[in-house]
Amino acid sequence: MNTEKTIFSKIIERDIPADIVYEDDKCIVINDINPKARVHLLVIPKKPIPTLFDLSPEDKDLMGHMMLLLPQLAQAQKLDGFKTQINTGESGGQEVFHIHIHLIGE
Numbered sequence: 001m002n003t004e005k006t007i008f009s010k011i012i013e014r015d016i017p018a019d020i021v022y023e024d025d026k027c028i029v030i031n032d033i034n035p036k037a038r039v040h041l042l043v044i045p046k047k048p049i050p051t052l053f054d055l056s057p058e059d060k061d062l063m064g065h066m067m068l069l070l071p072q073l074a075q076a077q078k079l080d081g082f083k084t085q086i087n088t089g090e091s092g093g094q095e096v097f098h099i100h101i102h103l104i105g106e
């Protein structure tokens, strides 16, 4: 098993800086370093789950928590609509192997 910390775990632990938009006991939300739109947030669980393939039933509450957060974050950014994306696996375009939801809007 790869025990190397992901860039997102390093951000969560304040080992490296990031523009943090929101944080609670379960997740952190940061501005994407390479935004694809006016608003491009990454919603990241503090638990370092590599991909959607690695989810287990005990992660239901955590994933539900992040889904419920999305519209709140969008409203705080004055968005009346937004896109979400979860890239999964190398062939799914995933670059950072620590689950995250992209929230994108203009």
Ligand code: 5GP
Residues within 6 Å of the ligand: 007, 018, 019, 030, 031, 032, 033, 034, 035, 042, 086, 087, 093, 094, 095, 096, 097
């Ligand atoms: P993925 O392709 O894994 O779904 O997306 C990873 C995202 O993380 C990319 O949009 C990339 O710009 C962003 N990213 C990668 N490294 C960093 C970083 O160090 N800080 C921030 N804020 N975003 C990052």
